[in-house]
Amino acid sequence: MKWNTARFSIDLTSPKIMGIVNVTPDSFSDGGQHASVSAVLRHCEKLLKDGADILDIGGESTRPGALPLALDEELARVLPVVREAVKLGVPVSVDTYKPAVMQAVLDLGADIINDIWALRWMEANPDHNGGSSPTDGMQIVSRHPGCGVCLMHMHGDPLTMQIAPMEGDVVPQVQSFLERRAQDLQERWVHKDRIVIDPGIGFGKTVAQNFALLARQSELLAGGYPLLAGWSRKSSLAAVAGLASGSVTSLGVHERVVPSIAAALLAVERGAAIVRVHDVRETVQAIKVLSAIK
Helix, strand or coil: CEEECCCCEEECCCCEEEEEEECCCCCCCCCCCCCCHHHHHHHHHHHHHHCCCEEEEECCCCCCCCCCCCHHHHHHHHHHHHHHHCCCCCCEEEECCCHHHHHHHHHCCCCEEEECCCCCCEEEEECCCCCEEEEEHHHHHHHCCCCEEEEECCCCCCCCCCCCCCCCCHHHHHHHHHHHHHHHHHCCCCCHHHEEEECCCCCCCCHHHHHHHHHCHHHHCCCCCCEEECCCCCHHHHHHHCCCCCCHHHCCHHHHHHHHHHHHHHHHHCCCCEEEECCHHHHHHHHHHHHHCC
16 A cells, blocks of 8 residues: 655555654644754754654644644744755655645645645635635645645544543544545545545544544544554543643653553554654654564
């Protein structure tokens, strides 16, 4: 199985590591650590040295309770990094839900759009007559000749999603949503081999629901789409590992490294093709051990 993207055909016969590159001052995990373009690029180079196969660049925090970021600010954070990152010789993914950002990064040569809204976010697009017409990510991706896309499931929005999480059995709900969005994209002439799905761990789900998605991950693979698992440093891991309690900001993110690696391994063992992680070196080492027994 391959994931075809703008510049690369990514071989998914072995699990791939997507290294997280936050260019946000307020990410719960590593916000503010990479305050300049040069610092971000040094981090990118470290992730690649540690074994990352894909870089995922994001300019807006989507932690629970996060406020939306203005378009101009996101562009100012992301574009200078993408402009340089596409020169590193690896697939570059951009974590955004805004159509204008998608278009801008694809114009710079980015390979993948990674969207928490699964291309549903709508924004006004100025037209030649002085008015505006609605544009969504589906239009941007479908017009591109070959970019890859990751469609994620999110219940609600980052500001409110953990206040009123999902109810009932989440697995069929998540599966149905992702397959429907993927089918909608294919009806716009985007080939299936460009599409990856992500169940959205922590995005509007309870701790129990997140682990149900892991335990029954095979059900999400029934549609034949590669799956990306994003467990890295999530608060659900801290909850079951007994690290701390209370709000997200009170939880020690670096204490979550070992639980994160455990979750990544379980996701890969259950068929995940890509794991999106902060701790690349440690995850690569652990997956090598898993590969050795196979």
